[in-house]
Amino acid sequence: MGVNVVYGFKRFSAIGLFMLGCAAPVASADLGGMERPLVEEPIAASPEWTFKFTSYGWLPWMSGNSVVRGRSLDVQVDPTQILTHLDWSTLPVWMSYMEARHGPVMLFNDIVYSALSGSTGFAKSVGNPIVGATLGANVSVDYVQATIEFGGAYEVWTGRNPVTPGLTAFDLLAGGRYWHQELNASADLATTVNVGGLTVSGGRVFARSGSVDWVDPFVGGRIRNQVMPGQELVVRGDVGGFGAGSEFSWQVLATYNMQLCTTAGYVIDSYVGYRALSVDYSQGAGNSRYEYNVLQQGPVIGATLHF
Numbered sequence: 001m002g003v004n005v006v007y008g009f010k011r012f013s014a015i016g017l018f019m020l021g022c023a024a025p026v027a028s029a030d031l032g033g034m035e036r037p038l039v040e041e042p043i044a045a046s047p048e049w050t051f052k053f054t055s056y057g058w059l060p061w062m063s064g065n066s067v068v069r070g071r072s073l074d075v076q077v078d079p080t081q082i083l084t085h086l087d088w089s090t091l092p093v094w095m096s097y098m099e100a101r102h103g104p105v106m107l108f109n110d111i112v113y114s115a116l117s118g119s120t121g122f123a124k125s126v127g128n129p130i131v132g133a134t135l136g137a138n139v140s141v142d143y144v145q146a147t148i149e150f151g152g153a154y155e156v157w158t159g160r161n162p163v164t165p166g167l168t169a170f171d172l173l174a175g176g177r178y179w180h181q182e183l184n185a186s187a188d189l190a191t192t193v194n195v196g197g198l199t200v201s202g203g204r205v206f207a208r209s210g211s212v213d214w215v216d217p218f219v220g221g222r223i224r225n226q227v228m229p230g231q232e233l234v235v236r237g238d239v240g241g242f243g244a245g246s247e248f249s250w251q252v253l254a255t256y257n258m259q260l261c262t263t264a265g266y267v268i269d270s271y272v273g274y275r276a277l278s279v280d281y282s283q284g285a286g287n288s289r290y291e292y293n294v295l296q297q298g299p300v301i302g303a304t305l306h307f
Contacts, residue, residue, distance in 0.1 A: 047103060054097040056302025058112070058275055059083075064294035068185050068209045070287040073141070075294050087117035087142075097302075104155035106171065109148070116143045144182040151175015153222065166226030173220040173238060177249070179279070181292065183209040209290050214281060216245040230259035234273075246281035255300065267306040275300045 062077040086092040094113040099106055118140050151174055158169040220238025227233055234255050241249040255273030262268070276297035283290050 049100060049102045050306065051100050052098070052304050052306045054302045054304040056095050056097065056271075056300055058095060058298060058300045060275070060277075060296035060298030062294055062296045064278075065291070066183065066294065067282075067289050067291035068183050070289045071185070072291075073185060079298060082114075082116065085116045085118055087115040089117070090115055106153040106155070107151075108153065108175075109150050111149075112145075112147045114143075114145055116141070118142065140186050142182075142184040144180075146178075146180040148178040149175060150178075151218070164225050164227075166228065168226070169224045171222040171224070173218075173222055173236070175218060177216045177218055177240060177245075179212075179214050179216070179245070179281070181209065181212045183212075212283070212290055212292075214245040214283075216240040216249050216279070217242065218249070218251075220251070227256075232257045234271075241279065241281075246279045249277070249279040251275070251277045253300070255302075257304075260303075269304040269306070271300075271302050271304070273300050274298070 059079040059082070061079065062075055062082075064075045066073045066075055091113065092115055094111060097108065097110045099108045101107075153171040153173045155169055155171050158167060160166075161168045218238045218240025220236065222234065222236040225233045234253075234257060236253045237251065239248070239250045241247055253273065253275045255271040257269050257271040260268050260270050274297070276295065278295040280293040281291065282293075
Protein backbone atom coordinates (compact mmCIF):
# COMPACT_ATOMS: atom_id res chain seq x y z
CA MET A 1 0.00 0.00 0.00
CA GLY A 2 1.15 3.47 -0.70
CA VAL A 3 3.77 4.47 1.68
CA ASN A 4 7.13 5.95 2.07
CA VAL A 5 8.31 2.56 2.93
CA VAL A 6 11.76 1.70 3.55
CA TYR A 7 15.12 1.13 2.39
CA GLY A 8 16.42 -1.47 4.71
CA PHE A 9 19.10 -2.28 7.19
CA LYS A 10 21.81 -2.28 4.51
CA ARG A 11 21.06 1.36 3.72
CA PHE A 12 21.16 2.34 7.41
CA SER A 13 24.49 0.50 7.80
CA ALA A 14 26.06 2.15 4.76
CA ILE A 15 25.07 5.65 5.92
CA GLY A 16 26.25 4.92 9.46
CA LEU A 17 29.65 3.60 8.35
CA PHE A 18 30.10 6.58 6.03
CA MET A 19 29.39 9.04 8.85
CA LEU A 20 31.80 7.25 11.20
CA GLY A 21 34.49 7.31 8.55
CA CYS A 22 33.93 10.99 7.92
CA ALA A 23 33.86 11.83 11.62
CA ALA A 24 37.24 10.20 12.29
CA PRO A 25 39.32 12.93 10.64
CA VAL A 26 37.28 15.57 12.46
CA ALA A 27 38.40 14.13 15.78
CA SER A 28 42.05 13.64 14.78
CA ALA A 29 42.90 16.13 12.04
CA ASP A 30 43.09 19.85 11.75
CA LEU A 31 39.69 21.47 11.68
CA GLY A 32 41.33 24.74 10.80
CA GLY A 33 41.91 23.45 7.27
CA MET A 34 38.21 22.96 6.51
CA GLU A 35 37.10 25.00 3.52
CA ARG A 36 33.76 25.85 5.15
CA PRO A 37 34.61 26.48 8.84
CA LEU A 38 32.06 26.14 11.60
CA VAL A 39 31.16 29.81 11.60
CA GLU A 40 28.94 31.45 14.17
CA GLU A 41 26.00 32.15 11.85
CA PRO A 42 25.68 29.42 9.17
CA ILE A 43 21.97 30.06 8.63
CA ALA A 44 22.60 33.30 6.73
CA ALA A 45 21.48 33.06 3.09
CA SER A 46 24.12 32.86 0.39
CA PRO A 47 24.02 35.49 -2.41
CA GLU A 48 24.87 32.73 -4.92
CA TRP A 49 23.21 29.42 -5.77
CA THR A 50 24.19 26.64 -3.38
CA PHE A 51 23.17 22.99 -3.56
CA LYS A 52 22.93 19.96 -1.33
CA PHE A 53 22.21 16.29 -1.89
CA THR A 54 21.08 13.93 0.87
CA SER A 55 20.94 10.15 0.87
CA TYR A 56 18.85 8.89 3.75
CA GLY A 57 16.98 5.97 5.23
CA TRP A 58 13.52 5.94 6.81
CA LEU A 59 12.24 2.90 8.69
CA PRO A 60 8.60 3.43 9.66
CA TRP A 61 5.82 1.61 11.40
CA MET A 62 2.66 1.52 9.25
CA SER A 63 -0.85 1.52 10.66
CA GLY A 64 -4.27 2.02 9.07
CA ASN A 65 -6.35 0.29 6.43
CA SER A 66 -6.63 -0.15 2.68
CA VAL A 67 -9.14 -1.55 0.19
CA VAL A 68 -8.12 -3.42 -2.99
CA ARG A 69 -10.80 -4.57 -5.45
CA GLY A 70 -13.39 -3.91 -2.75
CA ARG A 71 -11.57 -6.15 -0.24
CA SER A 72 -10.37 -4.48 2.94
CA LEU A 73 -6.89 -4.94 4.40
CA ASP A 74 -5.97 -4.12 7.99
CA VAL A 75 -2.48 -2.57 7.90
CA GLN A 76 -0.31 -3.12 10.98
CA VAL A 77 3.31 -3.45 9.87
CA ASP A 78 6.50 -2.99 11.89
CA PRO A 79 10.00 -2.22 10.52
CA THR A 80 11.16 -5.83 10.91
CA GLN A 81 8.38 -7.09 8.64
CA ILE A 82 9.30 -4.47 6.06
CA LEU A 83 13.02 -5.24 6.14
CA THR A 84 12.53 -8.97 5.73
CA HIS A 85 10.28 -8.56 2.66
CA LEU A 86 12.18 -6.02 0.57
CA ASP A 87 12.17 -7.19 -3.05
CA TRP A 88 15.83 -7.65 -4.02
CA SER A 89 14.93 -8.98 -7.46
CA THR A 90 14.56 -5.34 -8.48
CA LEU A 91 15.59 -2.01 -6.96
CA PRO A 92 14.27 -2.53 -3.40
CA VAL A 93 14.51 1.04 -2.18
CA TRP A 94 15.71 4.55 -3.02
CA MET A 95 15.53 7.66 -0.80
CA SER A 96 17.09 11.03 -1.56
CA TYR A 97 16.58 14.76 -1.06
CA MET A 98 17.97 17.64 -3.14
CA GLU A 99 17.81 21.38 -2.46
CA ALA A 100 18.98 24.44 -4.40
CA ARG A 101 19.13 27.81 -2.65
CA HIS A 102 19.65 31.37 -3.80
CA GLY A 103 19.23 34.02 -1.12
CA PRO A 104 15.86 33.43 0.58
CA VAL A 105 14.55 31.22 -2.26
CA MET A 106 14.83 27.42 -2.10
CA LEU A 107 13.76 24.68 -4.53
CA PHE A 108 13.59 21.08 -3.33
CA ASN A 109 12.87 17.53 -4.44
CA ASP A 110 12.38 14.41 -2.29
CA ILE A 111 12.15 10.84 -3.66
CA VAL A 112 11.07 7.72 -1.77
CA TYR A 113 10.75 4.40 -3.61
CA SER A 114 10.30 0.93 -2.14
CA ALA A 115 9.22 -2.53 -3.28
CA LEU A 116 8.04 -5.38 -1.03
CA SER A 117 7.40 -8.99 -1.97
CA GLY A 118 5.45 -11.71 -0.14
CA SER A 119 4.72 -9.66 2.97
CA THR A 120 2.47 -11.56 5.37
CA GLY A 121 2.39 -8.77 7.92
CA PHE A 122 0.56 -6.22 5.80
CA ALA A 123 -2.89 -7.75 6.31
CA LYS A 124 -3.96 -9.05 9.70
CA SER A 125 -7.51 -9.56 8.45
CA VAL A 126 -9.08 -9.56 5.03
CA GLY A 127 -12.76 -9.23 4.30
CA ASN A 128 -15.34 -7.68 2.02
CA PRO A 129 -18.02 -5.75 3.88
CA ILE A 130 -19.78 -5.16 0.57
CA VAL A 131 -20.57 -8.83 -0.09
CA GLY A 132 -19.96 -10.31 3.38
CA ALA A 133 -17.41 -12.86 2.14
CA THR A 134 -13.81 -13.63 3.03
CA LEU A 135 -10.77 -14.13 0.84
CA GLY A 136 -9.42 -16.96 2.95
CA ALA A 137 -6.27 -17.50 5.01
CA ASN A 138 -2.52 -17.00 4.44
CA VAL A 139 -2.70 -13.47 3.08
CA SER A 140 0.37 -12.28 1.17
CA VAL A 141 1.04 -8.82 -0.27
CA ASP A 142 3.37 -7.54 -3.01
CA TYR A 143 3.66 -3.79 -2.94
CA VAL A 144 5.44 -1.04 -4.90
CA GLN A 145 5.30 2.61 -3.95
CA ALA A 146 6.99 5.78 -5.18
CA THR A 147 6.48 9.19 -3.60
CA ILE A 148 8.06 12.17 -5.35
CA GLU A 149 7.87 15.55 -3.66
CA PHE A 150 8.66 18.79 -5.49
CA GLY A 151 8.26 22.38 -4.36
CA GLY A 152 9.76 25.63 -3.21
CA ALA A 153 10.37 27.54 -0.01
CA TYR A 154 10.89 31.19 0.90
CA GLU A 155 12.68 32.42 3.99
CA VAL A 156 10.33 35.00 5.50
CA TRP A 157 12.22 35.70 8.72
CA THR A 158 15.64 35.16 10.26
CA GLY A 159 17.16 36.46 13.46
CA ARG A 160 17.70 35.76 17.12
CA ASN A 161 14.83 34.81 19.38
CA PRO A 162 14.46 34.90 23.18
CA VAL A 163 13.69 31.19 23.50
CA THR A 164 16.72 29.44 21.99
CA PRO A 165 20.37 30.38 21.42
CA GLY A 166 21.82 31.05 17.99
CA LEU A 167 19.99 32.16 14.87
CA THR A 168 16.52 31.01 13.89
CA ALA A 169 14.97 31.11 10.40
CA PHE A 170 11.39 30.46 9.28
CA ASP A 171 10.49 29.28 5.76
CA LEU A 172 7.12 29.00 4.04
CA LEU A 173 6.73 25.89 1.82
CA ALA A 174 4.45 24.95 -1.06
CA GLY A 175 4.53 22.17 -3.64
CA GLY A 176 3.13 18.85 -4.76
CA ARG A 177 3.55 15.22 -3.75
CA TYR A 178 3.15 12.60 -6.48
CA TRP A 179 2.11 9.11 -5.34
CA HIS A 180 2.42 5.87 -7.30
CA GLN A 181 1.18 2.59 -5.81
CA GLU A 182 0.75 -1.00 -6.95
CA LEU A 183 -0.70 -3.45 -4.44
CA ASN A 184 -1.33 -7.14 -5.12
CA ALA A 185 -2.92 -9.14 -2.29
CA SER A 186 -3.42 -12.91 -2.47
CA ALA A 187 -4.99 -15.49 -0.13
CA ASP A 188 -6.08 -19.11 -0.02
CA LEU A 189 -9.27 -19.70 -1.97
CA ALA A 190 -12.16 -19.99 0.51
CA THR A 191 -15.45 -21.73 -0.30
CA THR A 192 -17.36 -18.56 0.62
CA VAL A 193 -15.32 -16.21 -1.50
CA ASN A 194 -17.01 -13.90 -3.96
CA VAL A 195 -14.57 -13.75 -6.88
CA GLY A 196 -16.04 -10.59 -8.38
CA GLY A 197 -13.06 -8.45 -9.41
CA LEU A 198 -10.58 -11.15 -8.31
CA THR A 199 -8.29 -13.53 -10.19
CA VAL A 200 -8.17 -17.23 -9.26
CA SER A 201 -5.00 -19.27 -9.83
CA GLY A 202 -3.66 -22.46 -8.24
CA GLY A 203 -5.94 -22.42 -5.22
CA ARG A 204 -5.24 -18.74 -4.52
CA VAL A 205 -7.28 -15.61 -5.18
CA PHE A 206 -5.60 -12.33 -6.15
CA ALA A 207 -6.80 -8.76 -5.64
CA ARG A 208 -4.71 -6.54 -7.89
CA SER A 209 -4.92 -2.76 -7.70
CA GLY A 210 -3.06 -2.05 -10.93
CA SER A 211 -1.22 1.26 -11.13
CA VAL A 212 -2.73 3.92 -8.85
CA ASP A 213 -1.41 7.48 -9.23
CA TRP A 214 -2.34 10.88 -7.84
CA VAL A 215 -0.81 14.24 -6.88
CA ASP A 216 -1.41 16.06 -3.60
CA PRO A 217 -0.77 19.81 -3.39
CA PHE A 218 0.62 20.86 -0.01
CA VAL A 219 1.52 23.95 2.01
CA GLY A 220 3.61 24.16 5.15
CA GLY A 221 6.40 25.74 7.11
CA ARG A 222 9.90 24.98 8.36
CA ILE A 223 11.88 26.27 11.35
CA ARG A 224 15.68 26.07 11.32
CA ASN A 225 17.40 26.82 14.59
CA GLN A 226 21.16 26.96 15.13
CA VAL A 227 21.85 25.06 18.35
CA MET A 228 25.57 25.84 18.21
CA PRO A 229 28.10 26.39 15.40
CA GLY A 230 27.84 23.51 12.97
CA GLN A 231 24.70 22.06 14.58
CA GLU A 232 21.10 22.79 13.64
CA LEU A 233 17.63 21.66 14.66
CA VAL A 234 15.09 21.59 11.79
CA VAL A 235 11.34 21.07 12.22
CA ARG A 236 9.03 20.92 9.19
CA GLY A 237 5.30 20.41 8.87
CA ASP A 238 2.84 20.44 5.95
CA VAL A 239 -0.76 19.62 5.09
CA GLY A 240 -2.16 18.74 1.69
CA GLY A 241 -4.55 16.81 -0.49
CA PHE A 242 -7.63 18.99 0.07
CA GLY A 243 -9.68 16.69 -2.18
CA ALA A 244 -7.56 17.52 -5.24
CA GLY A 245 -5.68 14.20 -4.94
CA SER A 246 -6.22 12.52 -1.61
CA GLU A 247 -8.90 13.66 0.82
CA PHE A 248 -6.23 14.87 3.24
CA SER A 249 -2.57 14.32 4.02
CA TRP A 250 -0.10 15.66 6.55
CA GLN A 251 3.60 15.34 7.32
CA VAL A 252 5.93 16.21 10.22
CA LEU A 253 9.72 15.93 10.09
CA ALA A 254 12.20 16.83 12.85
CA THR A 255 15.97 16.37 12.44
CA TYR A 256 19.13 17.24 14.33
CA ASN A 257 21.88 18.12 11.83
CA MET A 258 25.60 18.11 12.58
CA GLN A 259 28.50 19.16 10.39
CA LEU A 260 30.99 16.27 10.14
CA CYS A 261 33.91 17.12 7.88
CA THR A 262 35.18 18.37 4.55
CA THR A 263 36.16 15.83 1.88
CA ALA A 264 37.77 16.95 -1.39
CA GLY A 265 36.57 20.46 -0.65
CA TYR A 266 32.94 19.46 -0.05
CA VAL A 267 31.26 19.85 3.33
CA ILE A 268 29.42 16.78 4.65
CA ASP A 269 26.69 16.84 7.30
CA SER A 270 24.78 14.07 9.02
CA TYR A 271 21.40 14.03 10.69
CA VAL A 272 19.09 11.88 12.77
CA GLY A 273 15.42 12.48 13.35
CA TYR A 274 11.83 11.31 13.13
CA ARG A 275 9.34 11.48 10.27
CA ALA A 276 5.59 10.91 10.11
CA LEU A 277 3.47 10.92 6.93
CA SER A 278 -0.26 10.24 6.73
CA VAL A 279 -2.57 10.12 3.71
CA ASP A 280 -6.23 9.26 3.11
CA TYR A 281 -6.96 8.43 -0.55
CA SER A 282 -9.80 6.60 -2.30
CA GLN A 283 -11.18 6.00 -5.79
CA GLY A 284 -13.78 3.78 -7.48
CA ALA A 285 -16.68 1.82 -5.98
CA GLY A 286 -17.75 -1.77 -5.34
CA ASN A 287 -15.32 -4.41 -6.63
CA SER A 288 -13.17 -1.73 -8.30
CA ARG A 289 -12.73 0.36 -5.14
CA TYR A 290 -9.23 1.29 -3.96
CA GLU A 291 -8.52 3.01 -0.63
CA TYR A 292 -5.38 3.87 1.22
CA ASN A 293 -5.64 5.44 4.70
CA VAL A 294 -2.32 4.83 6.45
CA LEU A 295 0.02 6.59 8.87
CA GLN A 296 3.71 5.77 8.56
CA GLN A 297 6.12 7.01 11.19
CA GLY A 298 9.64 6.15 12.27
CA PRO A 299 13.28 7.23 12.58
CA VAL A 300 15.32 8.75 9.77
CA ILE A 301 19.09 8.98 9.35
CA GLY A 302 20.98 10.64 6.52
CA ALA A 303 24.17 12.19 5.18
CA THR A 304 24.25 15.46 3.18
CA LEU A 305 26.81 16.70 0.66
CA HIS A 306 27.01 20.49 0.18
CA PHE A 307 28.33 21.93 -3.07
